[in-house]
Amino acid sequence: VLSVFYPRSVEPETKTQKPKLLPIRRQTNTVSIGSIKIGGSEPIRIQSMLTSDSTNVDACIEEIARLDAVDCEIIRLTVPNQKSVDSLPAIRAEMLKRGIERPLVADVHFNPQLAVNVCEFVEKVRINPGNYADRKKFEIREYTDAQYQEELQRVEEKLLPLVENLKKYSCALRIGTNHGSLSDRVMNRFGDTPEGMVESALEFLRILRRHDFEETILSMKSSNPLVMIKAYRLLVRGMDAENMHYPLHLGVTEAGNELDGRIKSAVGIGTLLCDGLGDTIRVSLTEPAENEIPVARSILQSTRSRIYNADFISCPSCGRTFFDLESTTEQIKACTSHLKGVKIAVMGCVVNGPGEMADADFGYVGAGPDKINLYHGQSCVEHNIPAEHAVQRLICLIKEHGKWVDPA
Ligand code: SF4
Incomplete structure (x- = not known):
């Protein structure tokens, strides 16, 4: 029934x-x-x-x-x-x-x-x-x-x-x-x-x-x-x-x-x-x-019934993660959650991360100790960025693809 x-x-x-x-x-x-x-x-x-x-x-x-x-x-x-x-x-x-x-x-x-x-x-x-x-x-x-x-x-x-x-x-x-x-x-x-x-x-x-x-x-x-x-x-x-x-x-x-x-x-x-x-x-x-x-x-x-914010996909992290995934996810959310409809993935490692970030528009993926790869869709577009600059580079990448708007 x-x-x-x-x-x-x-x-x-x-x-x-x-x-x-x-x-x-x-x-x-x-x-x-x-x-x-x-x-x-x-x-x-x-x-x-x-x-x-x-x-x-x-x-x-x-x-x-x-x-x-x-x-x-x-x-x-x-x-x-x-x-x-x-x-x-x-x-x-x-x-x-x-x-x-x-x-x-x-x-x-x-x-x-x-x-x-x-x-x-x-x-x-x-x-x-x-x-x-x-x-x-x-x-x-x-x-x-x-x-x-x-x-x-x-x-x-x-x-x-x-x-x-x-x-x-x-x-x-x-x-x-x-x-x-x-x-x-x-x-x-x-x-x-x-x-x-x-x-x-x-x-x-x-x-x-x-x-x-x-x-x-x-x-x-x-x-x-x-x-x-x-x-x-x-x-x-x-x-x-x-x-x-x-x-x-x-x-x-x-x-x-x-x-x-x-x-x-x-x-x-x-x-x-x-x-x-x-x-x-x-x-x-x-x-x-x-x-x-x-x-x-x-x-x-x-349920994708009505979109208010950016959509975030983040893995739970495990022994393969070499950065603080929880605080980094919070930091990325704080800068980008106003980007209505943009899907952003934050994944701990390159082994499973890229495959599992589904239909994300942009990906922030751990590549090794203090090293981050950035993705546009399924393509890795920047390799081994020092972690301290990676969030800023992610924002630049979003801007380069015309998906950025300034927060209200
Ligand atoms: S994506 Fe990598 S780091 Fe994240 S849970 Fe899966 S295996 Fe662990």
């Missing part, structure tokens, strides 16, 4: 060719979130969520400013009550005063009226199909087909005022399904499963489509990367079967903090990006919101 939908690797036509890594991205509709677009051929967007109380305008603004400073492209905040809705004009006014033009997303649970009311003040609303029209009673019962249809009718009636306001205020919608908060209706028929998560979203999508609302984005989050990976893949299969091409928001929810949170997010989000799935991502960490942004960028860069 966990098949890959959009494989990136294409087999070579002849044995001497290397496999081509093609970023075949799933084709989606484009959805506008204010001035930013998601999906289609737009860059994969990075977003985060405030941890502040939405009624505390000052705290929200400080957090928004920190996210803006690290280039978070879309900012979500929770809207649990009408007072939070009422705070939004003041938050927006202060953002404008500070020259911050990031789109805002309102996160609404349990209260359809709040979702309706908030459309006027934000660029996107996120609802959870598990609790938008349903209060969870954990009731165990068999729904007949007729009863199930009646439930869907009730959901449709609750969605209509929202659709009306979304259209009126040119607001987008995210159907944000969470594993663990599915409605009783879905739980009883499908269980707490990826299949249930997918059906939960499709029920809403069919209603929205019937009422000509297409500005929709989907998410299938779980704290278990295996569940979320399966759910997103099944969702794409389900949407394809119904000729739906909505963009995807990827995330591992409640991923935790520090190393575990980062690895879990990288596994879940990165796997799907390698399938060509995903149009916006949120790394969810139990840390200050701005810490999420470099992690998100690193996941995008590592």
Whole structure:
């Protein structure tokens, strides 16, 4: 079931060719979130969520400013009550005063009226199909087909005022399904499963489509990367079967903090990006919101989904290395990491280094005690340079090949 939908690797036509890594991205509709677009051929967007109380305008603004400073492209905040809705004009006014033009997303649970009311003040609303029209009673019962249809009718009636306001205020919608908060209706028929998560979203999508609302984005989050990976893949299969091409928001929810949170997010989000799935991502960490942004960028860069910096390849070093590879790599990174898209290899020895530096544009390779060879692609262009001059010579080589720009 966990098949890959959009494989990136294409087999070579002849044995001497290397496999081509093609970023075949799933084709989606484009959805506008204010001035930013998601999906289609737009860059994969990075977003985060405030941890502040939405009624505390000052705290929200400080957090928004920190996210803006690290280039978070879309900012979500929770809207649990009408007072939070009422705070939004003041938050927006202060953002404008500070020259911050990031789109805002309102996160609404349990209260359809709040979702309706908030459309006027934000660029996107996120609802959870598990609790938008349903209060969870954990009731165990068999729904007949007729009863199930009646439930869907009730959901449709609750969605209509929202659709009306979304259209009126040119607001987008995210159907944000969470594993663990599915409605009783879905739980009883499908269980707490990826299949249930997918059906939960499709029920809403069919209603929205019937009422000509297409500005929709989907998410299938779980704290278990295996569940979320399966759910997103099944969702794409389900949407394809119904000729739906909505963009995807990827995330591992409640991923935790520090190393575990980062690895879990990288596994879940990165796997799907390698399938060509995903149009916006949120790394969810139990840390200050701005810490999420470099992690998100690193996941995008590592999967070659969006390039922010130079790409570095460096070996772990071993007994064949005759220079301090760790500090040299740091030194090279400090001088060159701003060279967007340039691939630089730092390898310990000429025995294995040149062969293993893959598709690097430039290589810095140990040639013996205090001696360095420099490579352009697979060709060694400078031999036995004294180590003390080698980093400077590498920069000259990058300049000679027109790949250098001065740091901003
Ligand atoms: S490239 Fe050379 S120095 Fe680096 S780990 Fe491999 S064998 Fe060791």
